[in-house]
Amino acid sequence: MIRKEPIYVEDMQVTYEEPTEEFKTFKIITGSLEEEMTKGFSTGALYFNAMLAK
Secondary structure, three states, rough: OEEEOOEOOOOOOOOOOOOOOOOOOOOOOOHHHHHHHHHHHHHHHHHHHHHOOO
């Protein structure tokens, strides 16, 4: 279990399989620039508040 702000992992399962080579490439899709910046600033604020609390 991982509990370190902003990460909270309660359970994780890993399955290994032989590659099928069905997919030759992949693409990481993110939200809009505004959404990503908001998430980043929110995470930064959490860390900043944690630092101030210590």
